[in-house]
Amino acid sequence: LALAVPIVAIVDLFGNRGSLFYSQPRVGKDGVVFTILKFRTMRSGGSSSSWTAADDPRLGKVGRMLRRLHVDELPQMWNVLRRDLSIVGPRPEQPHYVELLAKTIPFYELRHLVRPGITGWAQINYDYGSSDVDALEKLQYEFFYLRHQSLSLDLRIIGRTLRTIFEGRAR
Numbered sequence: 001l002a003l004a005v006p007i008v009a010i011v012d013l014f015g016n017r018g019s020l021f022y023s024q025p026r027v028g029k030d031g032v033v034f035t036i037l038k039f040r041t042m043r044s045g046g047s048s049s050s051w052t053a054a055d056d057p058r059l060g061k062v063g064r065m066l067r068r069l070h071v072d073e074l075p076q077m078w079n080v081l082r083r084d085l086s087i088v089g090p091r092p093e094q095p096h097y098v099e100l101l102a103k104t105i106p107f108y109e110l111r112h113l114v115r116p117g118i119t120g121w122a123q124i125n126y127d128y129g130s131s132d133v134d135a136l137e138k139l140q141y142e143f144f145y146l147r148h149q150s151l152s153l154d155l156r157i158i159g160r161t162l163r164t165i166f167e168g169r170a171r
Contacts, residue, residue, distance in 0.1 A: 001074045008039050008071060015062035016040065021075060026092035029115045033095055034084040037075040041066050070165050076118050088154040089117030090142040093135075101135050111142045114149070119161040121145040121153075 005020075012020050022040035025033050041063030059067065066072040079085040085092070090111040093101070102108045122141035126134070145153070 001077050004071055004074050008066065011062055011065075012039075016060050025095055026116070027095055027098045027112060028084055028092055029112060031098075031109070031112050034079070034082075034092075036084070036092060037078050039066055039072040039075060041072045073118060080118070083115070086115040086117045088119055088157050089114050090120050090145065091123060092116035097135075101132060104132060105136050105139060107143075108139060110146065111139065113146060119157060121157055124157055124160045124164065 009020055019040055022038050022042075023035045024038075026036045028034050042059055063072075076085055080087060098108075120142065121144055122138040125141050126138050
């Protein structure tokens with residue numbers, strides 16, 4: 001992270017005008033809301049009321065590159081140090097999505113039994129989700145993770161995450 005910040009800051013100056021970091025409320029373990037930190041990848045002034053799509057028009061060239069390389073996720077290591085996030089676990093969602101999904105998907109709140117993670121079983125097994133139907137599908141993977149949690153599964157998820165990032169096939 002210490003090496004990435006100056007590089008991203010310089011690239012950001014030329015191609016992604018606005019603040020370097022982006023923070024947003026997310027729902028964590030036991031439903032506690034925390035603030036997640038990321039490098040900003042979308043143009044300022046955009047609405048966060050719609051699902052973010054993989055080819056979202058709000059993404060600029062620099063933002064697209066940061067996302068493709070997953071560099072935008074590096075500041076979340078601060079959230080790991082603060083114990084808001086784990087390395088592996090269900091991805092945390094915004095409170096308004098959690099509220100909506102909890103009303104429409106049975107047992108959705110069970111995903112909050114564990115600390116959310118930077119990567120997870122759903123992320124390595126399912127394409128980028130941008131709808132409530134995708135959220136339901138990802139929830140099935142999260143339930144699998146909740147039922148089979150172990151150090152070996154976490155290491156497998158980390159290994160597959162790194163492999164897909166370095167091979168350029170990251171979701």
